[in-house]
Amino acid sequence: MRKLNLIALDEQPDPIAAYLGVAGWDVHVATSLSAAQQLKRMPQPRALVCLLLMRHAPLAQLAEIEACMRHWRQAEWIAICGAGVMQTAPLRDLLVNYLFDYHTLPVDPDHLVRTAGHAYGRALLRAEQADGTMVSDSLGMVGTSAAIGQLRVHIRKVAATSAPVLIGGESGSGKELAAQAIHRVSVRAGGPFIAVNCGAISPSLAHSELFGHERGSFTGAVGERCGLIEAAHGGTIFLDEIGDLNLDLQTNLLRFLQEKTISRLGSARSLRVDARVVAASHVNLEEAVAAGRFREDLFYRLNVLAVTVPPLRERNGDITMLAEHFFRQCTGDTARRLDGFSQQALAAMMAHDWPGNVRELFNRVQRAVVMTDRRLIAATDLGLAREPAHIQIRLDNARTQAEREAIHLSLQRVGRNVSKAARELGVSRMTLYRLMEKHGIALD
Structure with a gap:
């Protein structure tokens, strides 16, 4: 009833x-x-x-x-x-x-x-x-595209070891999320996950932040302090934007990777620390090595296992799913009546190149939820509307986008059941599999 x-x-x-x-x-x-x-x-x-x-x-x-x-x-x-x-x-x-x-x-x-x-x-x-909407899996990742499926496979493989990992990818693509996923499915999941933005550490305090210090080691050091690497004992230390570390700190980090020991600033004794290092950089570290900005031996120590996070433009079919996920996140603490995205907004998101990747998508959705006066978020709310005179879209591109979206939405409605989706779309199962491969749509 x-x-x-x-x-x-x-x-x-x-x-x-x-x-x-x-x-x-x-x-x-x-x-x-x-x-x-x-x-x-x-x-x-x-x-x-x-x-x-x-x-x-x-x-x-x-x-x-x-x-x-x-x-x-x-x-x-x-x-x-x-x-x-x-x-x-x-x-x-x-x-x-x-x-x-x-x-x-x-x-x-x-x-x-x-x-x-x-x-x-x-x-x-x-x-x-x-x-019918898949939000995320045990890795905390949203999406069903072939690119994100391949990333899940790589994460599960590298999580099974304790070797250092170097994560590459454009800014805003989700490198920290990938690092968290590696930690979450590893044997270290019960330990701490410490994230450090190397580009945000003050150069004068960087050694103290990473390795700690003893009382009196410098002006203002009124007590001893545990560094971030030491705080990650038993877990994972994630060093984001590692290419921004100065050369002196790179030397100390290399020593930790080789010996698994650190020395606090102002101390002559070594402390043994069991922490896995996962590093990330949006810059090409090989080019930084060639330019003398990054130690070659540290690069090879870090680059034992490499994982690349794909940019959002390569994740066909994930954009609308991510947008809906962020919409639910941004509206979770308000009773205001918002029903989702208009068809024009969805089309604008599919056509956008997303130079800022997933971070840009989240920011646009968050801003639209706060600023819109409509029930359905429009392309203008997302800042993606264009003047009609400037819209130049080829008919074949429009047909491809519509085909991809129809397959994606049908699979969502039927719980990823290919047979049911094929019947709904009026094609054979083999044709649907071929179209899914064409558009990079994966089932898991």
């Missing part, structure tokens, strides 16, 4: 609850927001409709109302309100931004029942979409 939560703030809910009960709804009533807390403890169905009944404008309860909506984010909300509510700006904003629909008193029972049915259908569609 379809479930409906009826929350009455200042009105007797009995007549409306009776209307809905006769129409086949399983109605659970709360006569106040505090009573609604009890409803939160009940098992919730996949699709839920919430009805908010308020004759007057409860401005003092606005924060509590929004908290209720945040708790039942999967629900579709309908309001029944007095005419005076419409004259209050904060309540008007609530109705426009967060609700599926609203009714004014007195209620037309038939109209309300129809609205509730439409809202339930909408909630069911949202639940099915969420069920």
